[in-house]
Amino acid sequence: xxxxxxxxxxxxxxxxxxxxxxxxxxxxxxxxxxxxxxxxxxxxxxxxxxxxxxxxxxxxxxxxxxxxxxxxxxxxxxxxxxxxxxxxxxxxxxxxxxxxxxxxxxxxxxxxxxxxxxxxxxxxxxxxxxxxxxxxxxxxxxxxxxxxxxxxxxxxxxxxxxxxxxxxxxxxxxxxxxxxxxxxxxxxxxxxxxxxxxxxxxxxxxxxxxxxxxxxxxxxxxxxxxxxxxxxxxxxxxxxxxxxxxxxxxxxxxxxxxxxxxxxxxx
Numbered sequence: 292x293x294x295x296x297x298x299x300x301x302x303x304x305x306x307x308x309x310x311x312x313x314x315x316x317x318x319x320x321x322x323x324x325x326x327x328x329x330x331x332x333x334x335x336x337x338x339x340x341x342x343x344x345x346x347x348x349x350x351x352x353x354x355x356x357x358x359x360x361x362x363x364x365x366x367x368x369x370x371x372x373x374x375x376x377x378x379x380x381x382x383x384x385x386x387x388x389x390x391x392x393x394x395x396x397x398x399x400x401x402x403x404x405x406x407x408x409x410x411x412x413x414x415x416x417x418x419x420x421x422x423x424x425x426x427x428x429x430x431x432x433x434x435x436x437x438x439x440x441x442x443x444x445x446x447x448x449x450x451x452x453x454x455x456x457x458x459x460x461x462x463x464x465x466x467x468x469x470x471x472x473x474x475x476x477x478x479x480x481x482x483x484x485x486x487x488x489x490x491x492x493x494x495x496x497x498x499x500x501x502x503x504x505x506x507x508x509x510x511x512x513x514x515x516x517x518x519x520x521x522x523x524x525x526x527x528x529x530x531x532x533x534x535x536x537x538x539x540x541x542x543x544x545x546x547x548x549x550x551x552x553x554x555x556x557x558x
Contacts, residue, residue, distance in 0.1 A: 300542050301373040303396060303481070303519050304340050307333075310476035310483045312453045314446070317358060320346045321375060324358050330446040332392060332546055335359075336367040339374045348376065352386070356549065371396075371544035380547060388547040393524045395540040400517055401482065401507045403537035408504040414497060418464045419505050425452055429460040432469035436488040457513060461505045463498050471498035475506040482510035484520040487529070503536050 313325030313334040321341030327334035337355055356366045368388070370380045384390070411417060422429065430451070434444050451458075451474070459475035470493035476483040484506060489499050507518065520538065522529045 296541070297372065300371060300396075301340060302479075303398075303541075304338070304371055304373050304544075306456075306476075306478050306481055306483055306519070307396075307521070308338050309456055309478060310454060310485060312450060312455070314449060314453070319351060319354060320344070322351065322355075324355060326359075326362050326364070327450060328442070328446045329364055330443050330450070332367060333369065334450060335364055336369045336546060339368055339379055340371070341375065343375045348379075348382065352382075359549075366549040368547045369544055370547055372542050383547040388549050390545050391548055393543055393545040394521050395524060395530075396519060396521055396542050396544065397533055397538040397540050398517055398519045399533075399537040399539065401511055401515060404503055404507040404518060407535060407537040408500045408507075409497065411501060411504065414501060416465055417470075417498065417501050419501060420462050420464075421505060421509055422460045422462075423458060424460075425458075426460040426462065428469070429462045429472055432462060432472055432490075433486055433488055435469075436472070436490055459506060459509050461502050461509070463502055463505075465493055465496070465498065468493075470496075471502050473499075473502045473506060475510060477510050477513050477515050480514060480516045482506060482515045482518040484518055487520070499532055500536060503532075 308323070311333050313327045315326040317324040321343040323338040325334055325336055325338060329335055359366045368379070368383060374380065411419065430448065434440065439447060454476060456476050456478040461473050461475060462469060463471045469490060471489040472486065473484055473488070474486040476485065484503070487499060487502070510518070520533065522533060
């Protein structure tokens, strides 16, 4: 793989980890063992992208399994082209870890997003708000759209509250009702786009595109130039939306997960 692309992948994996912080992190010879009470795979998996070599791989794998066993979760690794060592995916497969949740990481220049999306003045029934601090109305709408409640909502709130880079909570209303939303996280010259969601009753009206445009405009105020996002392979409608906005896939990641008897406790 081209060195520039490899460096960009490591940058994006680092930024994404910062943008979705786990409640607990344990450092292990270049890896980060992340735990957030089982809510979301990203926040309950190993980030294995740092330089390694001090400890033997077998010992590290055993320590990972012990860490997640203590938390009553399966051992899980987020595997991208930045993973170290380079044969980690193969080693895990040989040890019986199965692959799940293949996800594309896509990027676009902010200027491209603005060129490929319609100006908000063309959609007078849209009312967009963007808050730079945790926003209760945004959170309530996201939980409603995604059917999140109880313990999962409490943990998710804590994850959002612990994000350190600049955040933008974009919420779009149509006729006074929450219709679409997303979270933007700016670090360096990158805008990360997370939590894209649209109320089913307002789909196919351009609300999601308007959210992308809003975040692109906002991020430019803080000198961001490019955007990235993650979209699972099987999410065809999201792929179509992002392609229209100018996003292209740079690489994929997936998770390697150990079989676990208490499957309901995973994220």
